[in-house]
Amino acid sequence: MNKSEQLKHSEREVVAVTKHGQATIPKRFRDKLGIDAPGKVLFRETEEGEVIVEHVxxxxxxxxxxxxxxxxxxxxxxxxxxxxxxxxxxxxxxxxxxxx
Incomplete structure (x- = not known):
């Protein structure tokens, strides 16, 4: 899957992960979180097991x-x-x- 696939009626999007573990954050999520490139994000796991991406x-x-x-x-x-x-x-x- 080379292109991101948007799922209907949701705030989710499937993106490809390279062999080096890199993934592109979709523009609408970067805009929503205020993430500029180059920049940094923080991945954290909640007690419920959800992974959250935060703007640093x-x-x-x-x-x-x-x-x-x-x-x-x-x-x-x-x-x-x-x-x-x-x-x-x-x-x-x-x-x-x-x-x-």
Missing amino acids: RSPSEMRGFAARSEATTDKPATQILREKREQDRDKRDARFSTDE
């Missing part, structure tokens, strides 16, 4: 994060980023779970 922000996308009022705190930057990623993940998971 670049350092330039994170620039100015600490200057926002919600980030002005005595918390370590790693804790702030961890909490922000968790909030973003929860929002995204909620959005995708309502699409089903």
Whole structure:
């Protein structure tokens, strides 16, 4: 299967995987997740066994994060980023779970 095959009435798409383990993320999903090329994504497995693909922000996308009022705190930057990623993940998971 050389071309991606779109399944009717769903938010799923079948894509080919090369012998090197590479797969192309369909444009509509890259757009939806804000993934630019070149870029990075994170694959994580939920407790239910589902694999989630997440956009990993670049350092330039994170620039100015600490200057926002919600980030002005005595918390370590790693804790702030961890909490922000968790909030973003929860929002995204909620959005995708309502699409089903």
